[in-house]
Amino acid sequence: MSPISPEASSTNITDSVSLSGRLLDSLRSDVMTGRYPPGYRLVERDVADTYGVSRLPAREALQALRAEGFLEVRKTRGLVVRSWTERDVSELFDIRQALEAMACREAADNRTDDDIAALRAAVVAADDAGDATAAHDANALFHQLLVTASHNRTLGEIMSPILFRVQWLVRQIPDPHTVSHDHHEIVEAIAAGDGELAESLAREHAERNRTTTLEAMFGAG
Secondary structure, three states: OOOOOHHHHOOOOOOOOOHHHHHHHHHHHHHHOOOOOOOOEOOHHHHHHHHOOOHHHHHHHHHHHHHOOOEEEEOOOEEEEOOOOHHHHHHHHHHHHHHHHHHHHHHHHHOOHHHHHHHHHHHHHHHHOOOHHHHHHHHHHHHHHHHHHHOOHHHHHHHHHHHHHHHHHHOOOOOHHHHHHHHHHHHHHHHOOOHHHHHHHHHHHHHHHHHHHHHHHHOOO
16 A cells, blocks of 8 residues: 555545544554654544544544554653654664565565566656655555565564554655665566575665664664
8 A cells, every 4th residue: 555645635534434544544644754743742633623534533543553653652742653762763674674584585486477567566666756755655565565475464464564664764764766776686586486585685675774764863873
């Protein structure tokens, strides 16, 4: 799922088929793209008014966003967008590195022609993107498609909230095109059915991504 743009998510949500789910998608996207920065207080009543919903779906969406690790409770302020420490970031990348390496190894064994076509299309979309937001969106899709290509349902369920948080962090990187070479190499290793190489490339890519993200957020590597 590609993140929803702030412009799209600021309109009233009127489809009641999955109101809290749609609201969750919108809130998550608005946190990831910086509409609500770290420390910003999200109040149930204000969320309901802003997104044109009742307070029940607003409450459900906020609690789900908290469960995904985007919000935290502060005693004097209630629910706020979480702040990150260097340790938080590094721990998240440790988990991402291990699980994504596994996904790439399994993708090399289980991928279909459609999986490879989708991965290559995401890489090209990122390469051709005319702005950072579009490139970040395409890169995020690439990483989601890696998990899809593994055809490991349990892994997909575990990695979904992790990838959302990783997307949030890596959007701090000024130039999302820096990962292009890595993405090309990973998809071609998967296409060749070389699980050992795909796993190794995924680990190296995650480590470089960790360093770049830490530098962008904290000026440290």
